[in-house]
Amino acid sequence: MKIKLESKNVDVYYDKLKALSNINMIIPENAVTALIGPSGCGKSTFLRLFNRMNDYIDSFKLSGDVLIDGQNIYEKNILVDELRKNVGMVFQKPNPFPKSIFDNVAYGLKIQGIKDKEFLRKRVKDALVQAALWDEVKDDLNKSALSLSGGQQQRVCIARTLAVEPTILLMDEPTSALDPIATTKVEQLITSLKEKYTIVIVTHNMQQAGRISDYTSFFYMGDLIEFDKTDVIFTNPKQKQTENYITGRFG
Amino acid sequence: MNNGKINRVKDTIFKYVGILACSIGLILLAIFIGNILIDGFSRIDLDFLTSLPSRKAEKAGILTAWSGSLWIVVLTFFISVPIGVCAGIYLEEYGKKGRLTNLLEINISNLAGVPSIIYGLLGLEIFVRLSKMGSSVLAGSFTLSLLILPIIIVATREALRAVPSSIRAASYGLGASKWQTIWYQVLPASSGGILTGVILAISRAVGETAPLIVVGALAYVPFTPKGIMDEFTVLPIQIFNWVSRPQHEFSINAAAAIIILLIITFALNGIAVYFRNKWQKKLS
Numbered sequence: 139m140k141i142k143l144e145s146k147n148v149d150v151y152y153d154k155l156k157a158l159s160n161i162n163m164i165i166p167e168n169a170v171t172a173l174i175g176p177s178g179c180g181k182s183t184f185l186r187l188f189n190r191m192n193d194y195i196d197s198f199k200l201s202g203d204v205l206i207d208g209q210n211i212y213e214k215n216i217l218v219d220e221l222r223k224n225v226g227m228v229f230q231k232p233n234p235f236p237k238s239i240f241d242n243v244a245y246g247l248k249i250q251g252i253k254d255k256e257f258l259r260k261r262v263k264d265a266l267v268q269a270a271l272w273d274e275v276k277d278d279l280n281k282s283a284l285s286l287s288g289g290q291q292q293r294v295c296i297a298r299t300l301a302v303e304p305t306i307l308l309m310d311e312p313t314s315a316l317d318p319i320a321t322t323k324v325e326q327l328i329t330s331l332k333e334k335y336t337i338v339i340v341t342h343n344m345q346q347a348g349r350i351s352d353y354t355s356f357f358y359m360g361d362l363i364e365f366d367k368t369d370v371i372f373t374n375p376k377q378k379q380t381e382n383y384i385t386g387r388f389g
Numbered sequence: 390m391n392n393g394k395i396n397r398v399k400d401t402i403f404k405y406v407g408i409l410a411c412s413i414g415l416i417l418l419a420i421f422i423g424n425i426l427i428d429g430f431s432r433i434d435l436d437f438l439t440s441l442p443s444r445k446a447e448k449a450g451i452l453t454a455w456s457g458s459l460w461i462v463v464l465t466f467f468i469s470v471p472i473g474v475c476a477g478i479y480l481e482e483y484g485k486k487g488r489l490t491n492l493l494e495i496n497i498s499n500l501a502g503v504p505s506i507i508y509g510l511l512g513l514e515i516f517v518r519l520s521k522m523g524s525s526v527l528a529g530s531f532t533l534s535l536l537i538l539p540i541i542i543v544a545t546r547e548a549l550r551a552v553p554s555s556i557r558a559a560s561y562g563l564g565a566s567k568w569q570t571i572w573y574q575v576l577p578a579s580s581g582g583i584l585t586g587v588i589l590a591i592s593r594a595v596g597e598t599a600p601l602i603v604v605g606a607l608a609y610v611p612f613t614p615k616g617i618m619d620e621f622t623v624l625p626i627q628i629f630n631w632v633s634r635p636q637h638e639f640s641i642n643a644a645a646a647i648i649i650l651l652i653i654t655f656a657l658n659g660i661a662v663y664f665r666n667k668w669q670k671k672l673s
Binding site for chain 1: 486553555558559561562565573574577578
C-alpha cells in the first residue's frame with residue numbers, strides 16, 4: 139500500500155472555532171477512502187484541505203502539514219492552480235457551467251491554453267466515456283449542460299474533472315442530490331475509477347461508504363476517531379463512538 | 390368576526406389600495422403621453438429630424454440635438470462602461486473586506502444620490518476649465534460618465550453577486566486562476582445583468598439636462614458635431630429651450646422632440662428588459 143495523501147498534526151480554525159484538531163491520517167493510493175461522520179464534524183473541511191479550497195474562506199487558519207506524494211502543499215512555492223490540476227474535485231450539488239456539454243468538459247483544458255481542436259475532442263470523448271456518460275450524450279455535445287438530468291449533470295462534472303487528468307479525486311457528497319438510479323451509476327463509476335485514481339469521498343450514506351470504499355475514517359466534532367479498512371470499521375470497530383454511529387444509535 | 394375573516398378583509402383592502410397606488414402613476418403617465426402625442430405627433434416628419442434649428446418654428450428641426458445626443462451617448466458609453474465595470478469587478482471580486490473597501494462602498498452609494506447639477510459644476514471645473522476641454526462633447530461625456538458611474542458600479546456588483554458561488558468553486562477546482570474564473574465564467578454569466586444596468590444608466594444619461602447646461606451645452610448650435618472637441622447641444626436642452634419660448638408653434642416642436650426622446654429612452658429600456666429576460670433563462 140502506497141501512501142498518496144497524508145495529514146500530520148493538522149489543526150484547522152475558523153476564527154476561534156476549532157474545526158479539526160490534531161488530525162494524523164494517511165490515504166492510500168488507488169483506493170477509495172470514505173470520510174464519514176455527523177454534520178459539522180469537519181470531514182468536508184478535511185477533504186477541502188487537499189485542493190486548498192478552504193483558502194477562499196477568510197477566517198480559515200491551518201497548522202500542521204498536508205502532504206501529497208510527500209510534498210507539503212501549503213508551502214509558499216506551491217502553485218495552487220497547478221495543484222488543482224492534479225487534485226480534481228466533485229461537489230455536492232451538480233454545478234455544471236451554463237455552457238454546452240463539450241465546453242464544460244473542455245474547460246479545464248482550455249484554461250491551460252490548449253487550443254488543438256482534435257486533441258480537445260479526443261480528451262472530451264475519453265473523459266465522457268470514463269464518466270459513463272458518452273453513450274447518453276454523444277449526439278448532443280453542443281446542448282446546454284443545464285438541460286441534462288441531475289445524475290447526468292453530476293457525471294458531466296465528474297467528466298470535466300477527469301479531462302484534466304488528475305491523479306486524485308475529491309468528492310464531497312457527490313450523490314446526495316441524486317435519485318437512487320443516478321446514485322448507483324455514480325457509485326459504479328467511482329468503483330471503476332479507483333484503478334487509476336486515488337479517491338476520497340465524503341458521504342452521509344453509511345451503505346454507500348460500505349459499498350464503495352476500501353478505507354473509512356470516522357470524524358466526530360473535529361476529531362478523527364477511527365481510521366481503518368472499511369470492513370473492519372463496519373464489522374469490528376475499536377471505538378465505541380464509531381460503533382454507535384455506524385449502527386445508527388446517534389448522529 | 391374570527392381571525393381568518395379579519396385577515397381576508399385586510400387582504401382585500403390591501404389589494405385595492407395597491408391597485409389604486411399603481412394606477413395613480415400609470416394614469417398620470419398616460420395623460421402626459423396622450424397630451425404630448427396629440428400636440429406633437431403630427432409635427433414629426435423627415436424634415437423635422439433632418440433640419441437645423443431655426444428661429445422660425447415651422448422650419449426648425451432637431452438634427453443638431455439628436456446628433457449631439459448620439460455623440461454624447463456613444464462617448465459616455467465608452468468612457469463609463471470600462472471604468473464602471475472594472476471598478477465593480479474589483480470591489481466585488483478582489484477588494485479585501487477592509488476599511489478601504491468600506492469607505493469606497495459608502496462613497497459610491499453616496500455618489501449615486503448626489504443631485505445631477507452638482508456633477509455639472511464638477512464637470513465645469515475639472516473638464517471644461519482645468520483640463521481645458523471647453524464646452525465640448527468630450528467634456529459633456531466625461532461629466533455624464535461621472536454621473537452614471539455609480540449606477541454602473543452598483544449594477545455590476547449586483548450582477549456579479551448573483552452568479553452562484555458553485556460556478557466559481559467549480560472553476561477554481563479545475564485549476565483556473567482568479568482572472569480566468571472571472572473572464573470565462575463569472576462575466577459571461579453576469580453579462581446580462583451588467584448590460585441591463587449599463588443600458589439603464591445610459592438611458593438616464595440621454596435624458597440629463599442640468600449638468601450639460603452647466604458644462605455649457607448650447608441651446609442653439611447651427612451645426613452637428615464633427616469631432617469630440619466640438620460644441621454641441623442635446624435633445625433635452627433643445628426641448629427646454631423650445632418650451633421656454635412664448636410662441637405656441639415652438640411648444641408643438643417641443644412636444645414632437647419629447648416624443649423622439651421618449652422613443653429613444655423606451656427603446657433603450659426595452660433592450661435592457663430583453664437582455665435581462667434572456668440572461669435569467671440562461672442561468673436557470
